[in-house]
Amino acid sequence: MKKTILDQLQQDRAEKRPVVLATFLKTGEQRLLYLFGKKGLKHIDPRIGEAARAALLEDKPRTIETEQGPLFLNVFNPPLRLILIGAVHIAQALVPMAQFTGYEVTVIDPRSAFGSAERFPGVTLSNDWPDEAMAELKPDLRTAVVTLTHDPKIDDPALIAALKSDAFYIGALGSKKTHAARLERLRAAGISEHEFARIHGPVGLSIGAKSPAEIAIAILAQMTAALRQPAERSPATEAA
Structure with a gap:
């Protein structure tokens, strides 16, 4: 060489x-x-x-x-990465699962009471606003992005940044009604209709998940399908 x-x-x-x-x-x-x-x-x-x-x-x-x-x-290939927006209970369950499967995980939450080392020991944390944090992290084709806060001020900037990137998976927590309202906001922000298909929302495979751990399993399974079966990538099915 x-x-x-x-x-x-x-x-x-x-x-x-x-x-x-x-x-x-x-x-x-x-x-x-x-x-x-x-x-x-x-x-x-x-x-x-x-x-x-x-x-x-x-x-x-x-x-x-x-x-x-x-x-x-x-x-x-660079390491797989998972960027989680929102240091919530589902994130606490999803972080160790993702790490075990080989992802480098970053949790973003400007609310320092949520995104703390006490709640996420040993995890890379950012208390910046998502648009700033995402600009620094630069999601690529080996990156999955999942928004979990239900707060448009936090989730929407992260989704807009993710849609402008090569992230292989973009997921957003929330019901069908919540997701419909989210798409209206993104449309008003200038996101085109064809880009909406990249968002898995409601996030996760439809397996009847109820608890944070079960929802985390549904999300990780859908991420795995998007990564390992790229020819079959499609918008998410019904929420977990």
């Missing part, structure tokens, strides 16, 4: 940028592919681009045949 490629790969990993290292096995020629940013989108064989994108989404390397011979696509 050339030093320039190694240095760039290390920088990408340090900055948590998803990248595919493409290696032509016959010649040893290598190239870094950035399928979700500005780099690498041009001058790529569409079939290679599709294969690299699929490898990133599946988090699994693959080899494909090209005119130049077999091409090995090695995946370097």
Whole structure:
């Protein structure tokens, strides 16, 4: 591997940028592919681009045949992240579940009485307003965002920021009536109709969940489906 490629790969990993290292096995020629940013989108064989994108989404390397011979696509994905808006009881249940499945979790709540180290020991907390916190966190294609407060002043800015990002999952707690009112507010804020389909609201798989822990299970299950079955991604079904 050339030093320039190694240095760039290390920088990408340090900055948590998803990248595919493409290696032509016959010649040893290598190239870094950035399928979700500005780099690498041009001058790529569409079939290679599709294969690299699929490898990133599946988090699994693959080899494909090209005119130049077999091409090995090695995946370097950043860690999975979960950004929770609202340090509520459901968040307290969801945090350890998400951490156990490999997510780096950040809880955002400007209400310091809720978002405290006492209630969330060992968890990254932010007491900034969601729009400020989200600008700092920069959700990407390995990030899930879930709003839990029921407070439009807190949830709506987070949803708007999430919809402008590449977050693979966006969920919002609340009933169908609450979600309908939420969409009206987002519409007034300039969010387009086709973007609404990205919001899983009411959040979570419809499994009849009642307790905070059960609702957390429903949310994590839906996040997993969105991550592992990207071709089947669709708006959320009925609330948990």
